[in-house]
Amino acid sequence: MRSIFPVISVLLVIVGLWWVAVAPMNVRPALDMAERSGAEVIPEGPVARRDVSVWRLMLDNSDYVAVGYALDRPRLPTPTQVGQELWKTTGAMVMKGRAWSKRSLIYHGWITLQSTLWGFLLGTSLGIIGAVAIVYSRTAQLSLLPWAIISQTIPIVAIAPMIIVLSSQVGVEGRGLPKAIISAYLCYFPVLVGMVKGLKAPETSQLDLLKTYDATGVQSFLKLRLPASLPFLFTSLKVGIAAALVGTIVGELPTGAISGLGARILIGDQFGTPLAIWSALFTAAVLAGLLVTLIDLIQRLSLRRMGGQA
């Protein structure tokens, strides 16, 4: 709790720097606009201004710097502009009862969240199954583990368009499944590594004790290895869900999707509406924060019930 004050002040500084940066970033389009509406700008014409540094432009035309804070299509929007856009596409739409309209970020966030959760489910199960196989079979350990590491060094985005082409050819309708596969690909690895560590966490003496109780393999798995691995599992689940969200958004970005936060970014780029990109990015950030916090909460609750110190 004692870090709340430093965190807030650092955040304030970041927002302040952002606010200040808007002026130099937007001064050129702002001057172009001022000139078109008949104002005197030094030097005249966008071509002549291209060779002048932004600082010089801001000094010479200090009256029009403010224009840069209210552009429709800014190169860098102000924090307030982003906030307003966010409110317009979320809260305001809920008030009007149109939360599920195609223009609402709640709708697009929900589409992204669905794929993320499916991918998370798929990736987590794959990771846990793989970890169990690796812990119990030496063959699996020798043959799977190196490939699991190699798979993470392959940039998945290179394969993302392929997965979508493949699944549409095979006859899978919609983009839900391919996006889920991509996010599962990104999220299984942390779970796998964490679970291998966790399942191997019990000491030999503990395993031996279970042997003296004549416990079967299944029993020692359920009563010792699995509970011992839970703290490791939750830590990697937090990494995994963030990775799953990245995977879904990457799956939506390059592939011409029409719904989902990644698609909003893509469409914002194609139609030249930076505010749409920025608000989609912030929604994705909020979503990531919520998901990680949720897992953190479940972790605290379940570890406390198990008698651990959470």
Place this chain on the structure above:
Amino acid sequence: MSALLIAIVFWVAAWGANIWLSNSRWSETIPVRIAVPVLFGVTLLVLWEGTVRSLGVSPVILPPPSMVGATFAASLEVLWIDFVQTVVKGAFRGFAIGAAAAFICAVLIDRSAFLTRGLLPIGNFFAALPIVGIAPIMVNWFGFDWQSKAAVVVVMVFFPILVNTVEGLRASDTLQRDLMRTYAASYGHTLLKLRLPAAMPFIFNGLKVATTLALIGAIVAEYFGSPTRGMGFRISTGVGSLSIDLVWAEIAVAAMVGTSIFGLMAWIERRVTFWHPSHRNR
């Protein structure tokens, strides 16, 4: 059907061989540790080839590995141009700038307990965000050429390296720092002789995560506009023009680049952190 049959026979045989090898008394030797995963990978390729051939899958959907290999060999020149554009110009430069900036920031932040407490949670949060989404913004700011790709890579690699370095700098314990004080070591001395070496395992963790991110960033940024070369450009146009074999060849390049950079990082790490418990007895 015969191709599929051969593939399945090969699969079963390889599986048996792997089980035998990994349970044999040579299972700890280096040749076996390399042979088993290689056999596993080859089996996957053989299964892929056999399935695609026997089921008559159109090469437009999924080309067999042999065809990808032939395309790879035939278009080395194109692949090299794309490699230079995406990896050498975009990813490497971005990675170098981002890593250096993150490292310097981390050392500066570390001097103030206030900043460390404030920035660490924020950095952790940013490291978990889908930062690739800024790619269109960067292309808008820095133009189509490699500068915008490098910019995306800088932002993507910055936070993981920053967070790991800051955490690493706090890794040396009080006892060790007190010892440095009794030697009357200055801040710079303590940093160079004790805290940076102690931070190295953490820093390399961050660097290894960042290598993959750098490639992802450089490739995704090309989907939003690039000169008519580059791996991301070739993949997105290849999918559109149904030259899927070339796309798979690019994927193979990406896989090789990713794996070898990661391997290089791991190798440097072992040289630098030879003292760490996880590298002893090797």
